[in-house]
Amino acid sequence: MAHGEIDLQRAKPPARPERRAASVCALMRAQAKPGRADQFEALLADFAFQVRAAERGCTSYVVTRLLGSDTHFAVHARFAGWHSFQRHALTAHMKRALPRLTALLATPISLEIFLEA
Numbered sequence: 001m002a003h004g005e006i007d008l009q010r011a012k013p014p015a016r017p018e019r020r021a022a023s024v025c026a027l028m029r030a031q032a033k034p035g036r037a038d039q040f041e042a043l044l045a046d047f048a049f050q051v052r053a054a055e056r057g058c059t060s061y062v063v064t065r066l067l068g069s070d071t072h073f074a075v076h077a078r079f080a081g082w083h084s085f086q087r088h089a090l091t092a093h094m095k096r097a098l099p100r101l102t103a104l105l106a107t108p109i110s111l112e113i114f115l116e117a
Contacts, residue, residue: 023116024085028075050093057084
């Protein structure tokens with residue numbers, strides 16, 4: 001595992017015995033290499049389409065570009081629960097898209113994971 005990567009298979013959400021299973025919200029930020037932003041955006045948009053079409057546990061998957069920037073992107077994703085979030089990382093479309101997207105990155109991605117309050 002590369003420096004800074006999160007092992008989603010071993011990561012565990014905080015215990016919340018008094019509540020139902022919480023939705024998981026993820027915010028991924030990425031910066032594309034100069035001159036590669038349109039290609040990055042197209043790949044990310046295609047990936048988002050595949051996620052929305054194939055992952056029942058993903059309730060929202062939205063790709064955005066920072067206002068005024070050609071290269072800064074964010075993905076706002078919401079999953080029905082922790083297991084849906086973990087399964088997302090194991091999908092065939094993730095395994096296909098990740099190397100192609102990674103090759104277009106100027107910097108490592110930033111990933112923040114939130115549980116519904």
